[in-house]
Every structure is written in C-alpha cells, then in structure tokens.
Amino acid sequence: xxxxxxxxxxxxxxxxxxxxxxxxxxxxxxxxxxxxxxxxxxxxxxxxxxxxxxxxxxxxxxxxxxxxxxxxxxxxxxxxxxxxxxxxxxxxxxxxxxxxxxxxxxxxxxxxxxxxxxxxxxxxxxxxxxxxxxxxxxxxxxxxxxxxxxxxxxxxxxxxxxxxxxxxxxxxxxxxxxxxxxxxxxxxxxxxxxxxxxxxxxxxxxxxxxxxxxxxxxxxxxxxxxxxxxxxxxxxxxxxxxxxxxxxxxxxxxxxxxxxxxxx
Amino acid sequence: xxxxxxxxxxxxxxxxxxxxxxxxxxxxxxxxxxxxxxxxxxxxxxxxxxxxxxxxxxxxxxxxxxxxxxxxxxxxxxxxxxxxxxxxxxxxxxxxxxxxxxxxxxxxxxxxx
Numbered sequence: 001x002x003x004x005x006x007x008x009x010x011x012x013x014x015x016x017x018x019x020x021x022x023x024x025x026x027x028x029x030x031x032x033x034x035x036x037x038x039x040x041x042x043x044x045x046x047x048x049x050x051x052x053x054x055x056x057x058x059x060x061x062x063x064x065x066x067x068x069x070x071x072x073x074x075x076x077x078x079x080x081x082x083x084x085x086x087x088x089x090x091x092x093x094x095x096x097x098x099x100x101x102x103x104x105x106x107x108x109x110x111x112x113x114x115x116x117x118x119x120x121x122x123x124x125x126x127x128x129x130x131x132x133x134x135x136x137x138x139x140x141x142x143x144x145x146x147x148x149x150x151x152x153x154x155x156x157x158x159x160x161x162x163x164x165x166x167x168x169x170x171x172x173x174x175x176x177x178x179x180x181x182x183x184x185x186x187x188x189x190x191x192x193x194x195x196x197x198x199x200x201x202x203x204x205x206x207x208x209x210x211x212x213x214x215x216x217x218x219x220x221x222x223x224x225x226x227x228x229x230x231x232x233x234x235x236x237x238x239x240x241x242x243x244x245x246x247x248x249x250x251x252x253x254x255x256x257x258x259x260x261x262x263x264x
Numbered sequence: 265x266x267x268x269x270x271x272x273x274x275x276x277x278x279x280x281x282x283x284x285x286x287x288x289x290x291x292x293x294x295x296x297x298x299x300x301x302x303x304x305x306x307x308x309x310x311x312x313x314x315x316x317x318x319x320x321x322x323x324x325x326x327x328x329x330x331x332x333x334x335x336x337x338x339x340x341x342x343x344x345x346x347x348x349x350x351x352x353x354x355x356x357x358x359x360x361x362x363x364x365x366x367x368x369x370x371x372x373x374x375x376x377x
Contacts, residue, residue, distance in 0.1 A: 043291065046281050046374040052273045052295075053369060135266055166266035169302050194349035195302045227350035227359045 011131025014144050017112055017119035056170055059138035063145070063173025067156070071263045072103075073256050074156040076172050078196060079180035080189070081162030084206040086114050087239035088180060088248075089157055093121050095242075096249060100256070101154040105144045107136040107161045114159065124148060135166040138173055155256065168195040175259060182207040183214055187221035194228045202233045204248060209238035267307040271315035274371060282320045282376050290324040292375035298331040298366035300349060305330070320376075333366025 051057065067074045077085050086106075093102055104125040106114040115127035126144045128136060141158065150156050158174060160167040179200035181189055184207055190197040197203065203225055211218070218236070225232050235251065237244035278290050297303055305328065316322050333346045337353035338360035344353060346366070352359050 042287075042377055044285055044287060044376050046285060046376060048277070048281065048371045048373055049296075050277055050371045051369060052270055052277065052371060055273060055276060133269075135269075137269070165302075166269075169266060170269075191348070191350050195300075198349050224350070227352070230360050 011133060012140055013129045014147060015112060015127050017115040017125060017127065053169065056138050059142060060171035060173040063138055063141055067173060068263050070152045071260055072150050072154050072156050073259045074158065074174045076158045076160060076174035076177045077180060078160045078167045078177065079162060080164040080185065083180045083182040083185065084239050085159050085180055086117055088204060088206060089159060090117060090121065091239045091242060091245060093123050095245065097121065097123055101151055103148050103150040103154055103156045105141065105148065105158045107159055109161060130161055134161060134163050135170050136160050136172060137170050141172045164193040164196050168199045176201040176255065178202050178204060180204045180206055183210060183216040187217050188224055190225040190228050197225050197228045197232065200229065200232065202235065202251065204235045204237055206237055206239055208236045209241045209243055267304060268311045268315060270303055270308060271311050275315060275319050275321055277371050278321050278374060279319060281374055285376050287376035289320050290374050290376050292325045292327065293321060294327045294329060294372040296329045296331060296368045296370040296372045298333060298368035300333045300363065300366040301369040303369060329372060331365055331368050334364045335361040336364055337361055
C-alpha cells in the first residue's frame with residue numbers, strides 16, 4: 001500500500017529483473033470519498049471483535065493453501081538491513097540449485113538490485129518494490145506468485161524488506177520464518193526487537209567468520225533470543241566463506257521432506 | 265511505520281461494516297490493543313488523522329482499550345503480568361510461557377449513524 005496517503009497499493013510495483021522499474025509514485029485512480037450525510041437519532045452499535053490484520057491473515061491463509069496444494073516449501077527471510085539475507089540466499093542457491101528447484105521473491109523499498117543478483121544465478125525471481133512501505137504483505141506475495149508461477153515440489157524463498165520491526169506482524173503464508181542476525185550487530189537485538197524473534201522458527205547467525213575480530217558474545221545472543229522464543233533453533237554460518245552452511249542445508253532438506261509428508 | 269497499515273486495516277473494516285449496515289459514518293470506534301501487539305499507540309494516533317480523512321471514520325471518536333500482557337508459566341503454572349516478551353516467571357524464573365493476553369489487535373465495536 002501507499003505509505004504516503006494510504007490509498008491502496010499504488011506505491012507497490014512487482015517486476016521481473018531488468019524490466020523497466022516502475023517506481024514512480026502514480027495515482028491513476030480516483031480516491032473513493034465517502035458521503036457525509038448524518039442521520040441523527042438513527043444510531044446503531046456494531047459489535048465486531050474483528051482482528052485488524054484479518055485481511056492480511058485471510059490472504060496469507062489463501063497463499064498457504066496454494067503452497068500446500070502444490071507442495072511448495074515457502075520461507076520468509078527477515079532481518080535488519082545488512083545482515084546478509086541476500087548473501088545467504090546467493091550461497092544457498094549456488095550450492096543447492098542443481099538439487100532443488102528454487103524460486104525467489106525479493107522485497108525492497110526501491111531498486112531491482114537484489115533481483116538482479118538472484119537472476120545472475122539463473123534462478124527465477126520477482127522483485128516487489130514496496131515504495132514507502134516497510135514490509136511485505138500477503139497480497140503482494142499473491143500477485144508476485146502469479147507472475148513467478150512456481151512449479152510443484154519447489155522451494156520459494158521470500159526475502160522480506162530489511163526491517164526488524166514491521167515484517168513480524170504480517171503473515172505471508174510461509175511455512176517457516178527465518179530470522180537472520182549478523183554478529184556485527186549487537187547481541188541484545190533479540191530483546192530490543194522481541195516481536196521478530198518471537199515470531200521466527202529458526203535463527204541464522206551470519207558473518208561468523210568475523211568472530212575473532214569482534215567483541216561479540218555469541219552465547220549472550222542465544223540466551224536473549226531464547227528468552228523471547230524458547231523454540232528457536234540456531235545456525236551459525238558465514239555466507240561469504242561457506243562455514244556452517246551445511247547445517248542450514250541439512251535443516252532445509254529435513255523440513256522439505258517433512259513438509260512433503262504433510263502435504264501428500 | 266506499519267501503524268499506517270494498521271490504520272488502513274481499521275478503515276477497511278469500518279467502511280465495510282458501515283456500508284453493510286446501510287449507514288454513512290462512524291461516530292465511535294473502539295479498538296482493543298494489547299501491550300505486545302507490536303503497535304505504538306503514539307504512532308497510530310499520529311497517522312490516524314491523515315488516514316481517516318474522507319473516510320467513514322473522519323469524524324469518529326477513537327477509543328482504545330489497552331490490554332496489559334499476561335502469561336502462564338509452563339513450568340509452575342503461575343499466571344503473571346508481563347511488561348516485555350522476555351519477562352520471566354516471578355516465582356520460578358522460567359522463560360517458558362504461554363501468552364494469555366496482550367497480543368490483541370482488534371476492532372471491538374463501531375457506533376454508526
């Protein structure tokens with residue numbers, strides 16, 4: 001949706017790599033203005049108890065049903081900007097793309113840069129530019145999937161907008177949520193931004209190759225994260241050197257098999 | 265600033281319900297927001313005025329029923345109030361918990377005319 005005037009999804013553009021970037025903010029529809037007739041003495045109270053995010057949740061459920069029917073294992077990758085989501089994706093795709101069919105949805109406010117990085121690996125990718133928006137929503141995934149047309153029995157990686165706050169509230173219909181943190185960030189991030197760590201299934205700790213050069217307390221990070229979410233499973237990796245990536249691949253393969261059993 | 269998305273969600277719900285009731289505007293809207301819902305009340309109020317302009321909610325009074333968070337300890341079953349997601353049980357210090365209240369993010373009721 002448009003983060004400036006809130007008038008629908010005008011600010012969002014969904015593009016394949018190297019397409020013309022449609023990131024200009026255009027308003028090509030009339031704003032829907034409600035009338036203001038006040039009928040006094042004709043008051044009515046509506047009891048609702050309706051979840052405010054219900055629209056997003058319903059559309060997420062629709063996505064999830066589609067993914068289950070086609071046995072597409074979908075992951076939502078979330079982190080602050082610069083934690084290495086795209087690098088982890090690149091390394092994973094390089095190592096596993098011959099083994100499994102992958103599809104990628106990239107979420108950023110602007111540019112096709114990330115989609116171009118994935119496209120260079122010959123993996124089908126769609127870029128969602130959210131404009132002023134700070135997170136992906138389930139209807140954007142619905143539209144992107146329609147263009148991407150992932151095959152049955154594949155893996156769909158959704159790289160969310162780099163933001164440790166807002167994406168936590170928006171279910172996209174994914175099977176698993178992966179939070180990524182790098183050790184160049186503070187070890188207290190999980191308690192500073194608890195919602196994201198609370199809603200994630202696994203936590204990838206990236207840039208582990210830099211550990212000797214940094215004052216970073218890995219155990220403190222894990223302790224904080226477990227205080228927020230005691231189900232979290234950790235993977236210590238370096239997307240650059242490849243260190244530890246095999247443990248994450250193993251998890252991916254196990255979950256893929258489990259997902260297949262569930263959907264068959 | 266996902267509070268704008270939240271505001272838009274509220275407007276969508278209010279618009280649909282007002283139309284369904286054959287009414288034209290909302291006089292009072294009551295929200296229920298938990299302390300762990302991930303919504304900054306100040307941010308929501310900040311975007312509210314702009315977001316509701318020219319909608320059924322333009323002249324609506326906004327009432328927020330703020331819910332403090334409560335959890336049940338999974339180790340000793342103590343029910344305790346929590347300020348933060350990572351608060352531990354005051355009795356046994358365990359972090360294992362079931363959140364009972366505080367994640368609410370709901371439109372409770374509308375008064376339409």
